[in-house]
Amino acid sequence: MAHEDMTQNISTKVLPSEQGSATMIETTDMTHKITKKIVGYKVLTKDDVEPVKQEPEQPSLESMNENLARPEVLLGSTYKIKTPQSEHALYITINDMILNAGTAHEERRPYEIFINSKNMEHFQWVLALTRLISAVFRKGGDACFLVEEMKAVFDPHGGYFKKGGVFMPSLVAEIGYAIESHLKHIGMIKPEKMTDHQKNFLDEKRKEFEAQHGESEGQAFPEKAVLCNKCSTKAMVLMDGCMTCLNCGESKCG
Numbered sequence: 222m223a224h225e226d227m228t229q230n231i232s233t234k235v236l237p238s239e240q241g242s243a244t245m246i247e248t249t250d251m252t253h254k255i256t257k258k259i260v261g262y263k264v265l266t267k268d269d270v271e272p273v274k275q276e277p278e279q280p281s282l283e284s285m286n287e288n289l290a291r292p293e294v295l296l297g298s299t300y301k302i303k304t305p306q307s308e309h310a311l312y313i314t315i316n317d318m319i320l321n322a323g324t325a326h327e328e329r330r331p332y333e334i335f336i337n338s339k340n341m342e343h344f345q346w347v348l349a350l351t352r353l354i355s356a357v358f359r360k361g362g363d364a365c366f367l368v369e370e371m372k373a374v375f376d377p378h379g380g381y382f383k384k385g386g387v388f389m390p391s392l393v394a395e396i397g398y399a400i401e402s403h404l405k406h407i408g409m410i411k412p413e414k415m416t417d418h419q420k421n422f423l424d425e426k427r428k429e430f431e432a433q434h435g436e437s438e439g440q441a442f443p444e445k446a447v448l449c450n451k452c453s454t455k456a457m458v459l460m461d462g463c464m465t466c467l468n469c470g471e472s473k474c475g
């Protein structure tokens with residue numbers, strides 16, 4: 222290698238420094254010849270490098286995850302469940318976290334669940350259930366599968382009917398329904414809306430049935446109605462040879 226080539230790989234750069242003018246040598250690929258006398262040198266450290274000014278980033282959107290610290294105060298709702306299986310009511314409290322507050326992306330997500338009752342009989346599994354559900358809430362993502370899982374739990378001793386003729390296959394299922402109504406309330410589950418046409422149709426069907434079988438006084442659905450498998454409500458009646466649900470419109474013929 223020629224002598225000139227070696228010198229060409231050394232460049233000089235004069236940096237302003239506290240100790241007066243120091244000359245800094247750095248090797249680069251650029252070809253520069255040293256023209257000034259070297260009076261000192263300094264190795265460039267991290268601190269000397271000017272911090273790259275970054276454009277202020279758009280604040281990233283908050284989403285529910287396990288690392289979110291619990292704020293001192295959370296808003297929530299408490300649902301009361303009264304079952305014929307227990308003398309004492311169950312109180313289900315679900316507290317929510319507000320994410321991206323004050324922005325267009327503000328959303329309310331469930332953070333924790335507590336269940337209280339005077340009845341301590343179920344305390345053990347109720348406590349386990351609430352801890353697991355809270356953990357799932359905090360993991361983030363779509364927690365709506367919980368509702369479906371819980372609603373599908375059947376008590377081997379048999380379920381019970383609620384006011385209005387809705388069948389509850391178990392206490393776990395009823396807790397599932399409470400969570401469902403909460404998730405609907407905060408907008409995580411979109412409620413199935415019936416069109417006016419569907420409503421009118423069901424009203425007509427109902428009047429038709431009552432004209433034939435007498436009015437069902439004070440009751441949501443006719444006394445003779447049987448359980449609908451779709452909406453778990455005792456609202457299915459036989460009309461024109463078809464079983465028709467006066468609650469959700471489900472119809473089965475033959």
Ligand SMILES: [Zn+2]
Binds near residue numbers: 450453468
């Ligand atoms: Zn139905």
